[in-house]
Amino acid sequence: MKCPYNxxxxxQLLTWNQKPSEDNETVILSxxxxxxxxxxxxxxxxxxxxxxxxxRCCYASVNLNNN
Numbered sequence: 001m002k003c004p005y006n007x008x009x010x011x012q013l014l015t016w017n018q019k020p021s022e023d024n025e026t027v028i029l030s031x032x033x034x035x036x037x038x039x040x041x042x043x044x045x046x047x048x049x050x051x052x053x054x055x056r057c058c059y060a061s062v063n064l065n066n067n
Contacts, residue, residue, distance in 0.1 A: 002041040003049075005059060011038040 013036040021027040046052050051059035 001044040001046075001057075003044045003057075004041060006042040007039045008042040009040040012036070013038070 015034045015036070016031065017034070018031040019029045021029050044052075044057065049057070051057055
């Protein structure tokens with residue numbers, strides 16, 4: 001089971017695209033920045049977690065059986 005609240009890793013990818021002028025490449029007509037986030041979830045800690053009660057995850061009172 002994976003924990004949806006704790007992240008093992010977080011990767012951010014920043015991309016910059018620009019459109020130069022056809023007449024003069026040193027003149028930029030427009031630019032666009034895109035940021036992409038990728039997350040890897042941690043394995044559930046179960047008994048070691050404060051939200052684990054009665055044999056299940058009780059975080060926000062939701063049963064999270066997301067194997």
